[in-house]
Each structure stands twice: as C-alpha cells, then as structure tokens.
Amino acid sequence: MSATLFLFRPEPGWSASAAAARQRGLQVAGRPLSRIEPAEWTAPDPRAFDAILAGSANVFRHGGEGLDRLVDLPVFAVGETTGAAAREAGFAVERVGAGGLQTLVDGMPATMTRLLRLCGERRVPLAAPAATSIAERVVYRAVDLPIEGELRGRLAGGGVVLLHSGETARHFAAECARLAIDRSRLALVLIGPRLLGPAGGGWGAVHIAPAPDDGALLASAEILCKDMIGAGGHAQSAGRSG
Secondary structure (H helix, E strand, O other): OOOOEEEEEOOHHHHHHHHHHHHHHOEEEEEEEEEEOOOOOOOOOOOOOOEEEEEEOHHHHHHHHHHHHHOOOOEEEOOOOHHHHHHHHOOEEEEEEOOOOHHHHOOOOOOEEEEEOOOOOOOOOOOOOOOEEEEEEEEEEEEOOOOOOOHHHHHHHOOOEOOOOHHHHHHHHHHHHOOOOOOEEEEEEEEEHHHHHHHHHOOOOOEEEOOOHHHHHHHHHHHHHHHHHOOOOOOOOOOOOO
C-alpha cells in the first residue's frame, strides 16, 4: 500500500505517466490542469537562422504546417521527450539537453549564433550570450483548467504531487490557495530546481528528481508514497533532495 500519487501534466504526458506509475504499483489520481492548443503563427525565413531551440514537445505536436518550412534547421531540444517529438516531425536533432533550455543556450557551438526559439505563450526568459541572437515564435498556448469535485477532497487527504513544468507548478499552487488545501499534507517532486519559485512554499516536503525525466520523477515519488504511509499519511520533511 502507498500514499496517493497526484499527476497534473497535460496530455499525452498525463496518460503516459499514469501508466508508468501504475506499473510501479502506485495509486494514481489527478487530471491534466491545462489544455494545449495551437496558436496562429507564421514561420520566418529559415535562411535567417542557424538552429531551432525547443523547450517542449508541444512545439512539434501543435506547430502545424509552419514547421514544414523550418525542417532543414537542426534542433536543440530541452530533453529526450522533446527530441523524440522533433524527430517524429522530421527534424534532425543536433543536441538534447539535461538541465533546462538556458544550459543549452550557454553551451551552443560557436557556429550557432542565430537561434529561433519555438515556444508557448508562457515561457521562461532566456539570456543570449554575446554575439548570439534569439528570435521567438509562439506556436502553442496552454489553457488553465480548475481543480474541482472529488479531486479537491482527495488532495485534502494528502499525498505526493509530481510536477513536470513551471507553469503546472504555478497553477497548481494557485489552485491550492483558492481551495484552501492544506499544503503541509502534500509532498512535491519537481523535475528541476527551476520549479521551486513557481511552486512556492508551505509544502510538507519538496524534492527535486535526480534527473529531469519522468522515470526519475516516478522513482522519487515511489519512495515518498511508501514513506508517507509509514508516517501516517503525512509528509514529515520540508527539505529538498536530489
């Protein structure tokens, strides 16, 4: 037996994470807290750029026909899921990162100075190194969805919450405030330290996964879910791990 694991990422990630969690024997609850929609955009002249920066697989899932014009540009992807989506869309992936998009930018080859960032409406600001330019095109948007019904009651009972993105962390924290959910009964597992700010404070425990991928998140969550049952259902530590 284990504590409840709450998942809130958008589809198709939610179903993939839920299936993997159930294979580990975890009790899964939650639902997507946002719906991803394509945005209207016009692809620029690819000759003006050396590479594409992609911080989400949603770029390639929702970018539409505009991507066809850019398919000859190499992609620098924030992680394996984004890289796989780029390849599926017909792009060549030059590099897959492991520490956020800014780390990718900081380690860009000297020949890659004209970057095109394909992104969502809400995105993390990037600092361009000297002699490097970053142009942005918004190709998708996230529409926030509320926590309601039975899910509110289940969260009040405590458990472990997996958070895969800063936007989901921000919205989840805001919903907990709106519904007066006791944060001290919930332990968070974050995909990276950049989510600490959006998630805010007051949680029973906050842990950072040892690697920025779903497998590492679930491994950390599995340990916490079992530990919380042993502690009577309460998160006992406000520390950070990973």
